[in-house]
Amino acid sequence: MFEEPFRWMEAISTRHSYVREKLFKGQPVIGVPYNEGALIIGFSPQPGKIFEIYDRIALGGLGHPADVERLRMTLLDMAHAEGFNRSSEDVTIGRLLQFGLAPALKQNFEEIQRAPYLIQMLLAEINREGSAEFFRVSYDGYWEKFKQGTVIAGDSKVSERIQKAIEGTDFMSLNLDKSIQSALRIWEEGRKKPKLEEDANSSATDNDQTEEEMEDIPADLKEAFDRWNLEAAVLSNNTGRKCLYRALSESEISALKLEMVQ
Amino acid sequence: MTENFERIHSSGDFFELLKRSGYNPQQVLSDIPENKALEIPQGTTVLAFHYKDGIIVAGDRRATAGNAIMYDRCDKVIPIDDYSLMAIAGVPATAFEMARVLSHNFEYYRRSQLRAMSTEGKVRALSRLLKDNVAMALQGVGGVSPLFAIYDKEQEKAFLYFYDMLGAEFQILTHVATGSGSPMIKGVLEHENLWGSSPLGERSEEEATSLSIRLLQTAAQFDSATGQARPEDKLYPIIAKITKDGYQFISDDEMETIYKSSMSRS
Numbered sequence: 001m002f003e004e005p006f007r008w009m010e011a012i013s014t015r016h017s018y019v020r021e022k023l024f025k026g027q028p029v030i031g032v033p034y035n036e037g038a039l040i041i042g043f044s045p046q047p048g049k050i051f052e053i054y055d056r057i058a059l060g061g062l063g064h065p066a067d068v069e070r071l072r073m074t075l076l077d078m079a080h081a082e083g084f085n086r087s088s089e090d091v092t093i094g095r096l097l098q099f100g101l102a103p104a105l106k107q108n109f110e111e112i113q114r115a116p117y118l119i120q121m122l123l124a125e126i127n128r129e130g131s132a133e134f135f136r137v138s139y140d141g142y143w144e145k146f147k148q149g150t151v152i153a154g155d156s157k158v159s160e161r162i163q164k165a166i167e168g169t170d171f172m173s174l175n176l177d178k179s180i181q182s183a184l185r186i187w188e189e190g191r192k193k194p195k196l197e198e199d200a201n202s203s204a205t206d207n208d209q210t211e212e213e214m215e216d217i218p219a220d221l222k223e224a225f226d227r228w229n230l231e232a233a234v235l236s237n238n239t240g241r242k243c244l245y246r247a248l249s250e251s252e253i254s255a256l257k258l259e260m261v262q
Numbered sequence: 263m264t265e266n267f268e269r270i271h272s273s274g275d276f277f278e279l280l281k282r283s284g285y286n287p288q289q290v291l292s293d294i295p296e297n298k299a300l301e302i303p304q305g306t307t308v309l310a311f312h313y314k315d316g317i318i319v320a321g322d323r324r325a326t327a328g329n330a331i332m333y334d335r336c337d338k339v340i341p342i343d344d345y346s347l348m349a350i351a352g353v354p355a356t357a358f359e360m361a362r363v364l365s366h367n368f369e370y371y372r373r374s375q376l377r378a379m380s381t382e383g384k385v386r387a388l389s390r391l392l393k394d395n396v397a398m399a400l401q402g403v404g405g406v407s408p409l410f411a412i413y414d415k416e417q418e419k420a421f422l423y424f425y426d427m428l429g430a431e432f433q434i435l436t437h438v439a440t441g442s443g444s445p446m447i448k449g450v451l452e453h454e455n456l457w458g459s460s461p462l463g464e465r466s467e468e469e470a471t472s473l474s475i476r477l478l479q480t481a482a483q484f485d486s487a488t489g490q491a492r493p494e495d496k497l498y499p500i501i502a503k504i505t506k507d508g509y510q511f512i513s514d515d516e517m518e519t520i521y522k523s524s525m526s527r528s
Contacts, residue, residue, distance in 0.1 A: 073374065084362065
């Protein structure tokens with residue numbers, strides 16, 4: 001069935017559409033630096049978006065929870081085996097992606113008889129010089145690196161808006177509180193369609209959300225805090241420990257909610 | 263690196279991951295000739311006791327092989343994770359390896375299972391490593407007898423364990439010492455606990471640190487395999503505490519002051 005090149009390309013293209021459609025409702029996870037490290041933050045209806053991978057590496061994921069889990073396990077296994085057999089210094093996102101995950105994801109995606117991974121991942125790392133680096137990994141193994149921070153979101157329009165806002169903010173000069181607040185404001189902005197787009201959207205052929213879908217999603221921060229879970233974690237340079245990861249506690253999130261929406 | 267890509271579940275067991283990646287912790291050496299010349303460094307003194315805020319763990323810095331001093335800056339107190347410390351007596355190669363396996367085991371479990379391993383689980387993990395190592399210990403090339411100090415955040419309590427070479431674990435409620443220099447100070451510890459200025463469990467961090475330095479100095483006086491402090495070379499015992507805030511080592515600068523005051527009669 002797939003012997004002819006055209007059939008194969010068509011199958012791949014269908015696969016892209018299928019995965020993008022499945023991921024469309026995936027809520028944004030934002031990764032940005034702050035003056036002492038890196039922050040990963042995101043709202044979601046269900047918990048399970050942000051995880052620790054290794055001493056200096058954190059993961060934010062969206063997509064099918066079982067796929068997020070499987071790739072998280074793969075990363076954990078690779079990182080720990082490498083860190084044990086060599087050194088924790090040899091465990092970097094660059095190596096994990098380039099020589100591990102990315103080729104495997106690509107192979108999986110192109111083996112069209114098998115189910116593709118429904119996933120997007122954001123990885124954050126504090127490198128040996130102490131600065132934050134961010135990586136965005138797509139379901140087909142394509143990955144990009146960002147210094148200023150990045151975002152993953154099922155809706156590419158939302159993702160573009162948030163990415164632009166991140167690049168327009170000097171997160172590295174902000175302390176943790178200010179960085180979280182700016183990231184959440186950007187999250188809120190990302191939800192809002194620009195006026196121009198809204199008008200042009202009557203044709204609605206692009207992949208921005210339909211009115212019906214928008215109703216499920218909190219319109220602003222207050223609603224998001226009320227209805228969904230906020231997950232946030234930092235990789236902090238000033239812990240004095242080898243493990244830099246720390247998830248924000250419930251009390252910190254409640255305090256944040258008080259400060260931002262009440 | 264991607265051999266685990268298709269695995270779909272995890273028990274959070276790092277030993278299992280190690281085995282899958284080809285590591286063999288239970289390797290037994292066969293046909294080793296009886297070679298008495300093969301001296302393994304294992305003389306030492308490490309001690310630990312409960313004090314007011316948690317547990318203090320201390321060790322000298324010397325590694326020996328027979329009469330030879332191999333190394334004078336050996337760190338025998340090793341952090342395993344944020345809330346646990348291991349102090350080693352025995353064959354350093356095996357002991358350091360065990361500490362590394364254990365450290366990855368706890369972190370791997372915590373990260374994969376999204377919760378910290380229980381205190382009992384951690385205590386047993388070390389026991390299992392020792393048990394797997396029995397053959398090496400019996401062959402005379404891998405015996406380790408560690409101390410393990412851990413703070414349990416849920417119970418808000420610090421726990422101290424002593425292990426024998428076969429992996430038996432003994433919970434210690436007051437004090438413990440191991441290594442070739444330990445017989446010289448066990449009696450002193452007991453005496454201090456029963457009839458000293460106050461029971462060990464009520465002493466302040468400063469008092470506990472000071473006592474540890476004096477005990478190690480005493481052990482070094484009688485045991486050639488235990489190293490004395492050498493302030494002129496900034497060489498001090500290694501001392502760490504474990505409290506509700508996790509482990510913390512006493513820095514060299516602090517040691518300089520504490521050592522000086524500890525060496526005078528007070």
